[in-house]
Amino acid sequence: MGRGDLTNAEWDRLESLLPRGGARGGRWSDHRRVINGVLYRVRTGVQWRDLPERFGPWETVYKRHRRWSADGTWAMLLSRVQxxxxxxxxxxxxxxxxxxxxxxxxHAAGARKAPSRAPSKGGGSGDDPGRSGVAETGRPADGGGPIGECLGRSRGGFTTKVHLAADGRCRPLAFVLTPGHYGDGPQLERVLSQISVPRSEVGRPRSRPDHVLADKAYTSRKNRRYLRRRGIRHTIPERLDQQRHRLNRGSRGGRPTGFDSERYKKRNTVERAINRLKGFRAVATRYEKRAYIYLGTVTLAALTIWLRT
Known part of the structure; x- marks a missing residue:
């Protein structure tokens, strides 16, 4: 077993959840070896062709990662572990x-624009799934072009932005991809809507947090109304310009927002979760042309964090 490979305990948690049959009724290559190959690439960021021979043919490893990114297998494994x-x-x-x-x-630039088509019943085929300007966990959709692949120009250059929600133990619960120039605040509702942890018994998946903490980028009235409508308590600081505007309106400005400075200190958990994700080099730098494959890479990194925390 190489450094970074699945341990026996981690493999025992995943083995029963993995697909049994291969493409068109065939047999899969050894799941554990292939997953270790994908993990090696996600951890080191090497080119697929440079994978060590102990993982088997690089084409097999790449195609398995591409297929499972498209059909939601990585997202399913993450959901089951959660x-x-x-x-x-x-x-x-x-x-x-x-x-x-x-x-x-x-190398992430230059993806050809795919013709628009209706998504398949299974959420996209293994070879040509749909694409979207805002990619959600395990849910590819139609679209195309640079925006469709979640790439945009920002101060950092040609970038993709990962919006995520982390639990109190610094583990990513849900995430969304957007082009790098998209703002943070408008994505709060989308990120929280991605939280869906199945129950061990009968019942709907849990999707409502006990409390939400976020910085000033998320302090819009729309976000606060959304959180109140769902009955979610929140700690979000108010920007200075909003405070001045409220005071200038007098009694019409309404009451000041509640803010617990002690509880707000716990917001560092999401920063630490981001640091953990970016410990995987294929997450810290995007090499994939297609957004759904990069989303699969982020999902596998998050799955690894859950297995090892």
Whole structure:
């Protein structure tokens, strides 16, 4: 077993969840070896052709990662592991939200624009899934072009932005990809809507946090109304210009927003979750042309964090 490969305990948690049959009724190559190959690439950021021979043909490893990114297998594994943690009471539902910009490598540019078509029943085929300007966990959609691949120009250059929600133990619960020039605040509702942890018994998946913490980028009235409508308590500081505007309106400006400075200190959990994600070099720098494959890379990195925390 190489450094960074799945341990026996980690493999035991995943083995029963993996697909049994291969493409068109064939047999899959050894799942554990292939997953270790994908993990090696996600951890080191090497080109697929440079994978060590112990992982088998690089084409097999790449195609498995591409297929499972498209059909939601990585997202399913992450969801099942989160469900097991929640059943054991090991998820802290004080959720922190933030984003991070990821610099795109020059090899990430140049994806051809695919013709628009209706998504397949399974959420996209293994070879040509749909694409979207805002990619959600395990849900590819139609679109195309640079915006469609979640690439945009920002101060950092050619970038993709990862918006994520992390639990109180610094583990990514849900995430969304957008082009790098997209703002943080408008994505709060989208990120929180991605939280869906299945119950161990009968019941709907849990999707509502106990508390949400976020910085001033998320302090819009729309976001606060959304959180109040869902009955989610939140700690979000108010910007100075909003305070002045409220005071200038007098009694019509309404009451000041509640803010717990002590509880707000816990927001560092999302910063630490981002640091953990960016410890994987293929996450810290985007090499993939297609957004759904990069989303699969981020999902696998998050799955690894959950397995090893």
């Amino acid at each position: 469900a097991a943690e929640d059943a054991g009471g090991r998820i802290d539902w004080d959720i922190s939200v933030d984003s991070t910009a990821v610099r795109a490598h020059q």
